[in-house]
Amino acid sequence: GNSVTQMEGPVTLSEEAFLTINCTYTATGYPSLFWYVQYPGEGLQLLLKATKADDKGSNKGFEATYRKETTSFHLEKGSVQVSDSAVYFCALSDPYTGGGNKLTFGTGTQLKVEL
């Protein structure tokens, strides 16, 4: 079956540090890949997405590139801020399972950014 593996947290960084959160996946076919962010007490919000190999998703200074050869979708940001503190989820959507809409999530990575 499909699966998503992302790095364990929590990740603690100083403000303006470089961020990488690793994500690798296993899927049949050609999934779409997503990063969602969850701020404390809130639901998940889409951060960025990529629908095919070599696509780069970007939003709010975050980037991730769909790498089919390494089955990866690592999240990066050049300079984090305290306001980026949240839990980040990597996810995939496989058109061949769950009616084509089921999202398979990683376990989430908590990011804490300190001054």
Added chain:
Amino acid sequence: EAQVTQNPRYLITVTGKKLTVTCSQNMNHEYMSWYRQDPGLGLRQIYYSMNVEVTDKGDVPEGYKVSRKEKRNFPLILESPSPNQTSLYFCATQTGVNTEAFFGQGTRLTVV
């Protein structure tokens, strides 16, 4: 404003007492689903619905029921809740196949 609205946000109940968590969307999306979020497990799909009167099981359907009588509503029903159903629940909607999901604010359920 496009919204997915869940109620209640917090609920504490006792084992065996039937409860319903409501979910309503104003985005006219056909696809709706329920997920539960547990520490160390991420989010797992409980049930989904591709359209009115069309529902199917996700990965963890045991102990839950759903219905889709109208396009905008997709309630989650726990007929006889047990402590292992203590979790954070999210309703989500999507426009179509293989698309991003829009999530509600979540319902934190505690079963004692």
